[in-house]
Amino acid sequence: MAGLAASFGSGAMTNSINEIREAACIFAIGTNTTANHPIIGRQVTRAVQKGAKLIVADPRRIPLCRLADIWLRLYPGTDIALINGIMRVIIEQNLMDTAFIEERCEDYEAFRASIMDNDLAVSEKITGVPAQDIVRAAKMLGSISPATVLYTLGITEHSHGTDNVRALANLALLTGNIGKPSTGVNPLRGQNNVQGACDMGALPNVYTGYQKVEDEEARRKFERAWNCKLSPSNGLKMTEMFEAAHEGKIKVLYLKGEDPIVTDADTSFIEKAISHLELFIVQDIFLTETARLADVVLPAAGFAEKDGTFTNTERRVQRVRKAIEPKGGSRPDWMIICDIAKSMGVEGFDFDNAQEIFEEIRALTPSYAGITYERIEKSGIQWPCPDDKHPGTPYLYSERFNTPSGRAKFAHVSYRPSAETTSHEYPFILITRRSAFHYHAVMTHKAEGFDELRKEERIEIHPADAATLEIQDGEVIKVSSRRGSVKAKTKITEVVPAGVVCMTFNFLETRTNILTSRAPDPVTKTPEFKVCAVKIEREESAYITKDYMRWGTGKI
Amino acid sequence: MNKVSLNINGITVKADKGATILKAAQDAGIYIPTLCHCPDVSSIGVCRLCLVRIKNRRRFEPACRTIIEEGMVVVTDDPEIQRLRQVILELILSDHDFNCLLCPKSGQCRLQELVNRIGFNEHRFSRLEHVAKDLPIDTSNPFFDFNPNKCVQCTICVRTCHEITGNDAIDMAYRSYDLRVSTFADKPIKESVCVSCGECMERCPVGALIPKKVEHPTREVKTTCPYCGVGCGLYLGIRGNTIVRARGDDESPVNHGGLCVRGRFGYSFVNSPDRLSIPLMRAYDEYAKPSSVVEVTEEGRPITLPLVKRDGKFVEITWDQAIKYVASSLAHYKGDKIAAISSARCTNEENYLFQKFTRVVLKTNNIDHCARL
Numbered sequence: 001m002a003g004l005a006a007s008f009g010s011g012a013m014t015n016s017i018n019e020i021r022e023a024a025c026i027f028a029i030g031t032n033t034t035a036n037h038p039i040i041g042r043q044v045t046r047a048v049q050k051g052a053k054l055i056v057a058d059p060r061r062i063p064l065c066r067l068a069d070i071w072l073r074l075y076p077g078t079d080i081a082l083i084n085g086i087m088r089v090i091i092e093q094n095l096m097d098t099a100f101i102e103e104r105c106e107d108y109e110a111f112r113a114s115i116m117d118n119d120l121a122v123s124e125k126i127t128g129v130p131a132q133d134i135v136r137a138a139k140m141l142g143s144i145s146p147a148t149v150l151y152t153l154g155i156t157e158h159s160h161g162t163d164n165v166r167a168l169a170n171l172a173l174l175t176g177n178i179g180k181p182s183t184g185v186n187p188l189r190g191q192n193n194v195q196g197a198c199d200m201g202a203l204p205n206v207y208t209g210y211q212k213v214e215d216e217e218a219r220r221k222f223e224r225a226w227n228c229k230l231s232p233s234n235g236l237k238m239t240e241m242f243e244a245a246h247e248g249k250i251k252v253l254y255l256k257g258e259d260p261i262v263t264d265a266d267t268s269f270i271e272k273a274i275s276h277l278e279l280f281i282v283q284d285i286f287l288t289e290t291a292r293l294a295d296v297v298l299p300a301a302g303f304a305e306k307d308g309t310f311t312n313t314e315r316r317v318q319r320v321r322k323a324i325e326p327k328g329g330s331r332p333d334w335m336i337i338c339d340i341a342k343s344m345g346v347e348g349f350d351f352d353n354a355q356e357i358f359e360e361i362r363a364l365t366p367s368y369a370g371i372t373y374e375r376i377e378k379s380g381i382q383w384p385c386p387d388d389k390h391p392g393t394p395y396l397y398s399e400r401f402n403t404p405s406g407r408a409k410f411a412h413v414s415y416r417p418s419a420e421t422t423s424h425e426y427p428f429i430l431i432t433r434r435s436a437f438h439y440h441a442v443m444t445h446k447a448e449g450f451d452e453l454r455k456e457e458r459i460e461i462h463p464a465d466a467a468t469l470e471i472q473d474g475e476v477i478k479v480s481s482r483r484g485s486v487k488a489k490t491k492i493t494e495v496v497p498a499g500v501v502c503m504t505f506n507f508l509e510t511r512t513n514i515l516t517s518r519a520p521d522p523v524t525k526t527p528e529f530k531v532c533a534v535k536i537e538r539e540e541s542a543y544i545t546k547d548y549m550r551w552g553t554g555k556i
Numbered sequence: 557m558n559k560v561s562l563n564i565n566g567i568t569v570k571a572d573k574g575a576t577i578l579k580a581a582q583d584a585g586i587y588i589p590t591l592c593h594c595p596d597v598s599s600i601g602v603c604r605l606c607l608v609r610i611k612n613r614r615r616f617e618p619a620c621r622t623i624i625e626e627g628m629v630v631v632t633d634d635p636e637i638q639r640l641r642q643v644i645l646e647l648i649l650s651d652h653d654f655n656c657l658l659c660p661k662s663g664q665c666r667l668q669e670l671v672n673r674i675g676f677n678e679h680r681f682s683r684l685e686h687v688a689k690d691l692p693i694d695t696s697n698p699f700f701d702f703n704p705n706k707c708v709q710c711t712i713c714v715r716t717c718h719e720i721t722g723n724d725a726i727d728m729a730y731r732s733y734d735l736r737v738s739t740f741a742d743k744p745i746k747e748s749v750c751v752s753c754g755e756c757m758e759r760c761p762v763g764a765l766i767p768k769k770v771e772h773p774t775r776e777v778k779t780t781c782p783y784c785g786v787g788c789g790l791y792l793g794i795r796g797n798t799i800v801r802a803r804g805d806d807e808s809p810v811n812h813g814g815l816c817v818r819g820r821f822g823y824s825f826v827n828s829p830d831r832l833s834i835p836l837m838r839a840y841d842e843y844a845k846p847s848s849v850v851e852v853t854e855e856g857r858p859i860t861l862p863l864v865k866r867d868g869k870f871v872e873i874t875w876d877q878a879i880k881y882v883a884s885s886l887a888h889y890k891g892d893k894i895a896a897i898s899s900a901r902c903t904n905e906e907n908y909l910f911q912k913f914t915r916v917v918l919k920t921n922n923i924d925h926c927a928r929l
Binding site: 339 | 814816838879892
């Protein structure tokens with residue numbers, strides 16, 4: 001998100017889901033859309049059926065490749081070399097939108113010079129994509145409009161994730177594909193309310209609506225509203241928190257609705273960091289692997305047991321309604337927080353229902369100011385929505401960008417290798433992904449039926465690699481990185497290229513994230529989940545069984 | 557939009573240019589029976605039940621595939637059409653399972669409705685050799701079954717899989733009497749490329765594609781799906797205090813009624829017996845009394861809180877105890893010694909409140925969530 005914010009001013013999907021099917025050209029990079037966002041995958045399918053061109057860039061042969069006009073099978077972590085190569089061709093062949101660049105953008109000349117430094121032959125060498133395919137993709141992207149870019153964690157979960165995003169933003173600016181329907185740079189967000197959590201200021205550097213903590217005026221506004229003194233310095237990012245905990249600087253961690261022991265990178269380190277805490281409070285609906293380490297566990301109510309709002313990936317604020325009574329003695333998270341605050345004698349936490357909280361959010365957040373529960377009773381509204389007559393904003397930047405000058409900035413981005421590269425000892429690249437049949441590690445396993453569709457981890461390995469290592473399909477192998485090792489059954493398939501293996505992190509029996517690297521992006525501190533060097537060894541005697549006892553009995 | 561006017565059953569009807577006779581008639585409140593028509597996929601006119609008579613055309617035309625023309629004169633119902641429809645329906649019924657009482661689709665079955673509307677000639681029907689098919693039922697998918705014996709070959713499921721999901725897991729296979737819906741190489745559904753989204757099941761007009769568990773809800777609640785960031789609108793069907801089904805919200809501008817496998821079938825976690833229901837705490841001595849005792853544990857780490865036994869087991873406590881304990885413990889640490897991690901799974905209101913709590917009460921900006929992961 002930081003990448004988009006730097007280029008355009010806001011970190012969010014620029015356009016709407018419904019616009020995708022009207023696009024004439026779709027560039028899907030680092031997104032297995034049909035598995036992780038099936039409903040958006042259907043929009044892409046619709047567009048292609050209506051004649052849109054589809055360019056897929058992914059090391060894996062994902063289902064979308066079947067529909068694609070061009071599939072750019074790049075080496076993991078070489079996205080920038082590919083995008084810069086495409087942009088060089090666009091500039092060389094004079095396919096850029098000069099009028100748009102002059103009118104709406106800045107820093108073009110410097111950017112142009114930096115792009116012309118990229119040699120196509122070098123791009124081909126780095127990415128492994130034939131130069132002619134790069135040229136074809138560039139011609140398509142440069143000449144067909146409206147074109148839209150879709151991406152997800154395949155772009156951001158790298159040690160150069162922010163740069164990846166800025167490169168895509170450059171591409172959209174260069175071809176004038178932004179600020180119009182069915183265009184834009186569109187991050188498809190993974191969790192139901194990750195957009196909302198960001199909008200609400202659950203971030204160390206901003207309050208609600210991205211009002212900066214370091215901005216004195218914004219801070220004063222919140223000090224007045226909350227009637228207290230606020231810290232003027234930015235807080236720690238999640239990855240830094242665990243490092244600080246490990247060093248003993250953070251003593252207390254209050255964690256709500258997350259399972260970092262399973263989903264974060266380098267989980268052995270996270271586990272160690274948690275053991276250094278003096279007090280660890282977890283609030284969740286299940287006794288997750290993380291909650292098992294807590295001192296206090298507070299049972300929260302699930303989504304069907306409380307009222308509120310979620311903000312989806314296209315910035316649409318939608319209602320969540322209470323359908324059933326909370327299970328057992330669990331309580332909605334907001335009620336628990338209010339109770340603790342009141343017990344600590346703090347004012348400002350007297351809320352009777354979610355709507356009262358939303359009214360306070362509206363009053364403090366310009367982009368949400370016009371949204372009320374009454375207005376979103378039937379269907380949601382997309383922010384920014386500054387007043388109660390405003391219909392909401394399906395696509396951003398139709399007139400100006402959210403930068404001080406109102407113009408979008410071209411960024412100078414050049415290719416850097418991933419933080420971790422292969423070596424003689426660790427010759428394979430591991431990519432992580434999510435299964436189409438599971439969410440993370442808990443919800444779908446607790447729901448009936450999903451384990452029948454995919455019951456265990458199958459590590460994908462190319463037939464040539466399997467032949468070299470003399471590995472059979474379905475054999476249990478040991479995968480090790482510099483941080484640890486896990487065991488999993490193999491699946492020999494050409495979905496992955498040679499030299500690359502791929503695992504999901506959906507199964508507790510195979511904790512894939514023990515392997516992954518914490519090497520962070522310098523701006524967002526997002527760890528490099530998508531590239532990590534591993535070795536593979538045969539494990540003839542080992543086999544894994546599903547340990548139902550840990551979850552099934554409910555006893556501790 | 558250009559309007560075209562035509563005459564249906566003697567009534568002058570105006571409809572949008574390019575509309576089918578079926579659409580024009582339905583909008584004007586005129587009933588035409590259909591079996592293979594489904595509004596959100598293309599029409600192919602295989603069931604022939606919507607045949608209508610058009611003036612100056614030699615043969616009957618399917619209403620679902622015939623585009624209206626200015627001045628067209630259409631008759632949707634007369635004795636000859638009725639007889640035609642009865643014969644078509646009798647042929648469809650000739651190999652269909654008649655045991656409606658045990659069919660979960662009973663009451664919502666389009667075939668039942670058509671029999672009620674069109675009826676059939678018992679004399680003629682009795683002369684047809686009624687042979688119910690006896691094909692194996694595909695129960696491989698954990699969420700729905702496919703019973704080919706109840707299939708009427710309307711191909712709505714095939715068109716849905718191609719046009720709506722783009723997945724192409726099923727198609728029509730074999731010829732003539734053996735014609736049936738099949739996966740590639742006739743494998744069980746679970747072994748095909750099917751993604752189990754259940755869109756075909758949702759649209760099946762008869763009892764051929766049917767959910768494994770059929771429980772009819774007593775009320776429905778409109779809400780938003782809790783899985784990915786797309787935020788599909790849906791209705792949760794509730795019976796008692798249990799979610800028994802979910803269906804997409806047709807009016808949602810996000811998903812227009814569609815859902816994926818997680819959104820349609822992934823709700824039994826809410827009623828999972830593993831859900832936490834009582835606050836838990838590590839067992840240790842006097843937890844009610846905050847103290848300033850500094851002790852050294854086996855790991856050599858000083859404890860400034862009441863004697864918390866790290867390796868101890870969890871004990872259940874009341875909410876009052878839990879809130880009091882958390883509040884009094886947090887009061888010991890202020891500012892940058894504390895960090896809070898919020899959740900992208902919780903509501904906006906809860907995220908707002910949690911960051912406010914962190915900033916106002918805990919006096920730190922150390923608040924984050926998994927957005928960067």
